[in-house]
Amino acid sequence: MPAPPGAGIVASGPAVGERAPAVHTWGVRDSWTPSSWRSREARHQPEWPDPGALEQALKALAQLPPLVFAGEARALTRHLGAVARGEAFLLQAGDCAESFDSSADSIRDKLRVILQMAVVLTYSGGMPVVKVGRIAGQFAKPRSRPTEVRDDVELPSFLGHIVNDIGFTEAERAPDPDRLLTAYHRAASTLNLLRAFTRGGFADLSQVSSWNREFVASSPAGQRYAQMAGEIDRALRFMTACGVTSDTTPQLHEVEFFTSHEALLLGYEEALTRLDSLTGEWYDCSAHMLWIGERTRQVDGAHVEFLRGVRNPIGCKVGPTATADEVLELCERLNPDREPGRLTLITRMGAERVRELLPPLLAAVRDAGHPVVWACDPMHGNTFTSESGLKTRHFDDVLDEIAGFFAAHAAEGTIPGGVHVELTGDAVTECLGGSDALAPTDLESRYETMCDPRLNARQSVDLAFRVAELLRSRT
Ligand code: PEP
Numbered sequence: 374m375p376a377p378p379g380a381g382i383v384a385s386g387p388a389v390g391e392r393a394p395a396v397h398t399w400g401v402r403d404s405w406t407p408s409s410w411r412s413r414e415a416r417h418q419p420e421w422p423d424p425g426a427l428e429q430a431l432k433a434l435a436q437l438p439p440l441v442f443a444g445e446a447r448a449l450t451r452h453l454g455a456v457a458r459g460e461a462f463l464l465q466a467g468d469c470a471e472s473f474d475s476s477a478d479s480i481r482d483k484l485r486v487i488l489q490m491a492v493v494l495t496y497s498g499g500m501p502v503v504k505v506g507r508i509a510g511q512f513a514k515p516r517s518r519p520t521e522v523r524d525d526v527e528l529p530s531f532l533g534h535i536v537n538d539i540g541f542t543e544a545e546r547a548p549d550p551d552r553l554l555t556a557y558h559r560a561a562s563t564l565n566l567l568r569a570f571t572r573g574g575f576a577d578l579s580q581v582s583s584w585n586r587e588f589v590a591s592s593p594a595g596q597r598y599a600q601m602a603g604e605i606d607r608a609l610r611f612m613t614a615c616g617v618t619s620d621t622t623p624q625l626h627e628v629e630f631f632t633s634h635e636a637l638l639l640g641y642e643e644a645l646t647r648l649d650s651l652t653g654e655w656y657d658c659s660a661h662m663l664w665i666g667e668r669t670r671q672v673d674g675a676h677v678e679f680l681r682g683v684r685n686p687i688g689c690k691v692g693p694t695a696t697a698d699e700v701l702e703l704c705e706r707l708n709p710d711r712e713p714g715r716l717t718l719i720t721r722m723g724a725e726r727v728r729e730l731l732p733p734l735l736a737a738v739r740d741a742g743h744p745v746v747w748a749c750d751p752m753h754g755n756t757f758t759s760e761s762g763l764k765t766r767h768f769d770d771v772l773d774e775i776a777g778f779f780a781a782h783a784a785e786g787t788i789p790g791g792v793h794v795e796l797t798g799d800a801v802t803e804c805l806g807g808s809d810a811l812a813p814t815d816l817e818s819r820y821e822t823m824c825d826p827r828l829n830a831r832q833s834v835d836l837a838f839r840v841a842e843l844l845r846s847r848t
């Protein structure tokens with residue numbers, strides 16, 4: 374029997390700090406090891422009160438099996454290569470901060486809305502869609518301030534469930550390294566559920582109609598979705614009559630779904646970095662794709678150092694302060710071999726400035742010949758605080774940034790490769806607007822996010838139709 378993809382991966386790593394130097398067979402030209410980031414400045418790392426306990430937790434993590442396999446990460450790089458060439462579209466979506474308390478239902482509903490968006494983009498946009506969740510590991514958050522003050526009480530900020538708890542007491546906010554292990558186990562069980570759903574019939578194309586739950590179905594976007602699903606059902610009946618069924622064509626029955634998160638806590642990522650003995654290359658086996666956040670993308674910083682050496686496809690956020698030179702340096706450092714699909718630049722400029730700030734970056738990267746995937750994060754440049762004090766985003770700004778992103782690419786002759794959005798499958802009221810015209814006074818009714826405001830399921834499907842229109846007119 375042929376070895377499954379990634380079978381050569383070393384199941385557990387040597388203890389942290391005791392690793393042998395890597396065998397470099399690809400673009401990592403100078404010395405890199407899974408721990409070489411430790412000699413660089415690592416921003417946004419928690420202040421763990423007990424370094425001994427942290428060390429213990431990292432050692433335990435290094436003994437645990439990988440969550441994903443090298444062969445899967447390689448497949449994603451290949452798919453993203455197609456995105457870089459304009460032959461497919463990337464949909465990266467999920468929570469801002471996942472909770473340790475997410476129920477199976479809420480994980481299923483998040484997957485369902487991502488699948489709905491993907492089918493809209495595929496059918497209506499006419500493109501194969503590469504589906505990547507911000508899921509099964511999106512537990513760590515960088516924050517603008519290290520502490521939070523409420524009624525004269527100052528406590529460490531909430532840094533995501535992998536570090537501390539959201540409650541505002543000293544005990545809940547104290548960074549606890551045992552949470553690193555809980556994060557691993559939560560990621561493993563979420564991934565298990567996702568694998569079951571995407572391989573076990575839930576994602577069968579004959580189910581497209583049934584993904585439209587009542588909350589979405591009763592909205593204008595949901596009605597549009599139902600009509601599209603009817604067309605797909607008819608097409609499937611036609612194909613069945615022609616002898617093309619799930620039995621003959623597994624793509625009708627299963628969906629390829631990948632995981633990703635911000636690689637923020639480098640100790641955690643290092644502990645899950647394993648040598649693939651098939652290729653002699655290092656993979657960060659905590660997720661298929663990892664990205665560097667806007668606050669930690671310093672070219673000489675620890676996060677860039679760590680991610681340049683792992684062979685997974687990687688992303689890097691690019692915000693409004695990024696210069697063309699910085700972006701080119703990031704491309705050189707993170708993808709020196711210029712491999713299509715290796716590097717995704719996720720731009721988040723804000724709706725107001727995207728048309729002015731993005732074109733010079735596109736031109737510089739195009740002229741330097743770097744084959745990046747350009748994805749648009751229309752969320753993080755459009756956050757504001759409503760009068761009631763809740764962080765929110767307006768659907769129109771989200772859409773406007775995506776439209777500006779497509780326009781900038783059309784002007785520069787580059788490829789708008791995908792979108793990166795924060796959403797939930799739940800009927801929350803966190804972002805304003807959309808076809809329901811959610812108003813500021815509605816925000817409080819179901820405001821549940823632990824971090825940034827997310828599109829609800831209706832707004833997400835609505836957005837997918839709008840993006841599909843832009844995609845259809847892509848030049
Ligand atoms: C995020 O993606 O949740 C995030 C913090 O984004 P950024 O790094 O772009 O601010």
Ligand code: CO
Nearest residue numbers: 469795824825
């Ligand atoms: Co966010």
